[in-house]
Amino acid sequence: MAEGPTHDGKRLDPMEPWRAARDLYMDAWGKTMVDMVNSEAYAQATGAMLDSYMTVSAPFREAVEKAMLKTLEQMAMPSRADVLSIAERLTNIEMRLDDLDATLGDIQRLLVKVGTAPRPQAGKAQPSKKKTTRPQRAKRGKK
Amino acid sequence: MAEATATTDPVIAAVDRLQTLHNAITTKAAIAQTPKELVWTLNKAKLYRYVPVLPKEKRHPIPLLLVFALMNRPYILDLRRGHSFVEYMLNKGYDLYLLDWGVPGPEDKNLKFDDYTLDYMPRAIRKLKAISGVEEFSLLGWCIGAILTTIYAALRGDEGLRNLILLTAPLDFSNKQGLTFARWTDERYFDVDKVLATFGNMPGEMIDYGAKALKPVENYIGNYVKLWDNIDDPRMVEGWHAMNTWVTDNVPLAGGVFRQLIVDLYRKDKLMRGELMIRGERVDMSRIHANLLTVIAEGDHITPSCQSEPIMSKVSSVDKELFRVRGGHIGIMAGSGASKYTWPHIDGWLASRSR
Known part of the structure; x- marks a missing residue:
């Protein structure tokens, strides 16, 4: 311009x-x-x-x-109201699942924390972080 | 996008300009380009974590959660490469999260501030804490997002909230003469129940009209005139295109929230008067102890400064600051001066409080 x-x-x-x-x-x-x-x-x-x-x-x-x-x-x-009602219920279920997920996460973190804490038996090698998971503890419990 | 090229032929130049104008108005710009990962969802809400650009040892340990308004897209915070608040803060070493409220459907018409602040925000923050591995965090709320973060801070602020940043926060509605929206939504002229019975949620187009009608000539004509005047400047056209993409991407507002906004806030000013009840809990701003930064846009016609200032005397925060910056409601964070004034100030304030 x-x-x-x-x-x-x-x-x-x-x-x-x-x-x-x-x-x-x-x-x-x-x-x-x-x-x-x-x-x-x-x-x-x-x-x-x-x-x-x-x-x-x-x-x-x-x-x-x-x-x-x-x-x-x-x-x-189903009517529109029926579908909307289902959507609302799904959100409620989603919230419950989210709470469950968070609780499981907390438990997992606690277990890892407990698993990595120093063990009372002296002389034994400390397990590495990866090995102190829940399945291993369950195995020991079965013996 | 086709840009006007330097040519001696005035006809070709005019055609190029018209092509650029047409593209800028009718196409969508590439926006929200900063890499991020989806870490949590609930209904339409999504929590994103931006991929950090600095190694962990160079990052601030306290994560920052961005909460934008409910009726606009949050990517205004990450508008375009080279001009993005998100990009800027990542480069400054923040562990950055964004809460995107999504688009409410007819099934969400009953959602209220109660749901957003006591169902959605605490869960998103719980996830943020689990991912970042720290118990403390900072919150940045902008516009209606600032209302949400203020309510959250007053009700659940003792759950790790260290720093609270409020941008253009509409909290005080006592000055009815100074608020055009208050006049338009006065109960003598505006039947909120009838509107919501008709539409369910408040349509995005109506909200957009309301925002633009505050300055009709500037928004409906001046905006396009400005583009035409600068049509030969590719950087200006790029910025205009990105902003236009955001402005025209409207989101409806959940009916329940809209009713609370009009009745409880615009008409009855319940938040500032300490009368706002959220699931039976009174929102008492004196329960806010977090470090507080309130940013006010001096040229804001949507949220005048009289709406944001009074919170400073209501909170119990010992460490609090009011920062005024030249610019409009959106311009202070997305305008050309944002990277020179607003962003560095927010970073400077937050960095020393995120150790």
């Missing part, structure tokens, strides 16, 4: 005055709009628009929902 050079080495942009005027205008416009959206009248108007949209669309939405529910019932298929 820049064209020929000026005396100070910068390029002369014929659009620059237009851009400056545009920015000035947009600044003024922007401030006016900010004042407008901050007004009670704007809040009231947008609230009314949203409310009328919801009021007008509600009967159609309800009709579609009822029709869909009936169709699904006739086809012996």
Whole structure:
């Protein structure tokens, strides 16, 4: 967009005055709009628009929902509410599993800690970290 | 992306510029490029651990968990290579985790602050502790994420929270005249129950409209004018493209949280008044003892400073700091000045408290 050079080495942009005027205008416009959206009248108007949209669309939405529910019932298929309920239950199960996972992790860490602690029998070689796992302890218990 | 090339033919140059403009507006930029691994999930929430770039002996021992807002994508923290808070903090030696809330579905419409702060966050933090092998951690909450981290800090702060960083935190809603959102969602004009009965969750598009309508000319026109004015600057176009990718990637807000946000916070200011109840527990900010850094954006039109400042006098933290930085709600962390001002300050503050 820049064209020929000026005396100070910068390029002369014929659009620059237009851009400056545009920015000035947009600044003024922007401030006016900010004042407008901050007004009670704007809040009231947008609230009314949203409310009328919801009021007008509600009967159609309800009709579609009822029709869909009936169709699904006739086809012996689960409704949207059934699926959502299952999703909620799955999240609860996920939480229980997460708690179990954490508890198992705690137990594992405790076992490793106990396994690597110095043993009372002197003279015997200390087992390495890797060997002091739960299966080995179980083996000793069986003997 | 096609960039405008230096050509003497004005027609070709104009076509190139239009092509660049079209691509920047209509395509998605490559964002969130920092390598990370998924370490935990619950419902839609995911906990990521960023792959450390420094050896363990050079890293800070206290891990940092990033918690972003519920209704925007968290990759604003890792926007693009060479300009990413995540990348910056990894290079500074932090063990970094990100809690991504995901996209709530219709089945999540009843999720509340209660669920996020007492079911999701404690479990994610438990996992973080198990992986990092330390009992203490730092939390960084931004925007609605700062509300979540504040509630968590007040209710479960004694479970290892050492440092709390709040970015543009909307916590005080007492100044109704200064909050445009408070005016729009006033009970005389806005029927929150009817909205949620209609939509279930608050649609991302409506939240996006609300955020943009605060400065309509700037967001709907000025933003594109700025792109056109700088269309020959590939670095500027790249930054604009990444930001536009993030801005247009909207996430709905769970209905239960939206109701609490409007009724309990915007209308009744329950958090700051100490009346907010989370599963029967009162959120008392005087129970926050962690070291606290509150970052305020001086040009923030979404969360004005009057919403973030008052927490400083409410907490019991001995070590607390209020840091003001020039910029807007998002700009302070993702704008061109972020890497010069906000990020170094956060690192400087946190590094000395992460030993």
